[in-house]
Amino acid sequence: MRFPDFILRLKNRFDEAGYELYAVGGCVRDRLLGRPVVEYDLTTNALPEQTRKLLSLEKPDSVYMLGEKFGTIGSIWGKTHVEITTYRGEQYEPGSRKPEVQFSSTLEEDLSRRDFTVNAIAEDISAPRLIDPFGGSADLHRKLIRAVGQPADRFRDDPLRLLRAVRFASTLDFEIEDQTAHSVRECAGQLEHISRERIRDEMSRMLTGPAPDAALAQLTELRLMQHIVPELLELRNISTGGGRHKDIFTHTLQVVQRVRDDLVTRWAAVLHDIAKPRTVGRREDGKLHFDGHEQVGATMARRILSDLRYDRPTVDAVANVVALHTHANSYSAEWTDGAVRRLVRDAGPQLRALLHLSRADITSYHRHKVQAAARRVDELQERIRQLEQQASIEALRPPLDGNDLMRIFDRPPGPWLKPLLTHLLDQVIEGNLAPDDRGAAETIVREMYEKMEQE
Numbered sequence: 199m200r201f202p203d204f205i206l207r208l209k210n211r212f213d214e215a216g217y218e219l220y221a222v223g224g225c226v227r228d229r230l231l232g233r234p235v236v237e238y239d240l241t242t243n244a245l246p247e248q249t250r251k252l253l254s255l256e257k258p259d260s261v262y263m264l265g266e267k268f269g270t271i272g273s274i275w276g277k278t279h280v281e282i283t284t285y286r287g288e289q290y291e292p293g294s295r296k297p298e299v300q301f302s303s304t305l306e307e308d309l310s311r312r313d314f315t316v317n318a319i320a321e322d323i324s325a326p327r328l329i330d331p332f333g334g335s336a337d338l339h340r341k342l343i344r345a346v347g348q349p350a351d352r353f354r355d356d357p358l359r360l361l362r363a364v365r366f367a368s369t370l371d372f373e374i375e376d377q378t379a380h381s382v383r384e385c386a387g388q389l390e391h392i393s394r395e396r397i398r399d400e401m402s403r404m405l406t407g408p409a410p411d412a413a414l415a416q417l418t419e420l421r422l423m424q425h426i427v428p429e430l431l432e433l434r435n436i437s438t439g440g441g442r443h444k445d446i447f448t449h450t451l452q453v454v455q456r457v458r459d460d461l462v463t464r465w466a467a468v469l470h471d472i473a474k475p476r477t478v479g480r481r482e483d484g485k486l487h488f489d490g491h492e493q494v495g496a497t498m499a500r501r502i503l504s505d506l507r508y509d510r511p512t513v514d515a516v517a518n519v520v521a522l523h524t525h526a527n528s529y530s531a532e533w534t535d536g537a538v539r540r541l542v543r544d545a546g547p548q549l550r551a552l553l554h555l556s557r558a559d560i561t562s563y564h565r566h567k568v569q570a571a572a573r574r575v576d577e578l579q580e581r582i583r584q585l586e587q588q589a590s591i592e593a594l595r596p597p598l599d600g601n602d603l604m605r606i607f608d609r610p611p612g613p614w615l616k617p618l619l620t621h622l623l624d625q626v627i628e629g630n631l632a633p634d635d636r637g638a639a640e641t642i643v644r645e646m647y648e649k650m651e652q653e
Contacts, residue, residue: 201221206324212252217248218242220305225239227316249284270284314344316372353382369403465516466555496520522552596633597633618643
């Protein structure tokens with residue numbers, strides 16, 4: 199497979215300057231697997247400043263030096279990213295939360311410090327030749343993730359590789375080689391030395407990959423999950439009850455795989471039942487009930503995702519879906535239009551994620567139960583569509599605002615406003631008050647205000 203012309207030009211530029219330049223890592227692995235290459239990793243014996251100068255001479259769309267202190271200079275060529283890294287070896291100092299970088303002088307030494315054999319293959323850009331000292335090509339054929347050299351040494355260099363082993367295995371549908379897997383278990387505690395941001399990024403890649411359920415199962419089996427989201431481990435001890443019993447962790451894995459692959463929906467699927475072990479209650483008709491697990495779960499989701507340093511919008515979105523996740527599956531034809539409108543407003547931008555989760559959340563062995571749940575969501579979506587045609591639910595507002603109420607009652611702003619405004623909005627949502635009927639709205643709030651004054 200031929201490299202793009204701009205990669206060939208870079209190769210010539212480095213050759214003329216007396217430096218080596220090879221393709222390496224993920225782009226070589228993906229080329230050998232016949233997968234599309236979306237970014238190119240190149241490696242050289244040139245130092246970062248020399249790399250930057252040579253790269254700039256070829257006039258890419260942009261050059262960025264965010265990773266220069268780690269030996270990496272990046273560039274963008276149209277839609278393709280290219281990163282060029284000086285030969286290096288990473289050394290991990292116990293207690294440090296980031297790997298130290300030391301440059302090396304040879305390609306072989308650079309490859310010897312890489313994480314897994316399938317990523318330790320270099321390719322000559324100008325000739326069809328692989329440099330594969332650790333058998334990565336054979337491991338690709340055998341579908342194996344195997345550490346380069348001694349696994350414990352590679353994980354000591356950078357413990358984030360413990361998570362990368364699971365990510366590559368789940369993404370590529372590979373197995374982790376036995377000795378490497380054993381070492382992952384033994385070294386799992388080293389994740390405590392890794393920043394939560396780096397762990398977050400690996401989790402995001404796994405959850406939005408093709409097999410998030412396999413990744414979560416393997417993180418658990420390899421003793422890594424207790425250092426990431428230990429609360430998930432508690433789900434293995436609680437049965438869903440009724441019929442053919444399965445634990446909630448197994449149910450969670452099934453739901454995660456069935457929802458769409460955006461980050462918010464996948465995290466909501468992971469955490470939607472996270473509070474069930476904390477809310478175990480009564481048993482009726484052979485089934486356990488977990489009253490209030492949605493709200494408790496939303497609180498736990500906020501804490502878990504904040505601990506992993508997710509941004510506030512992501513945390514809010516996931517928590518909102520978790521808080522509402524049982525609502526859609528409780529829908530029936532008896533719901534009023536107001537109840538449907540209220541769900542839409544409460545879900546806000548997460549409505550689609552909520553409905554996806556609702557569909558996936560029924561994992562019964564009985565097909566008729568799954569089909570009935572799907573019909574409920576279909577019917578709810580149709581009700582929403584019909585109501586949206588009548589008026590935008592998101593845009594519903596009461597006829598009077600806070601300024602109107604302060605004028606009517608000649609009072610300054612304060613807590614007294616909220617119950618009046620909420621009551622007016624509820625009346626609009628229920629269809630009892632037109633959004634533009636200010637006269638009727640004033641009558642309603644005067645009656646309610648009088649009652650409030652009498653209490």
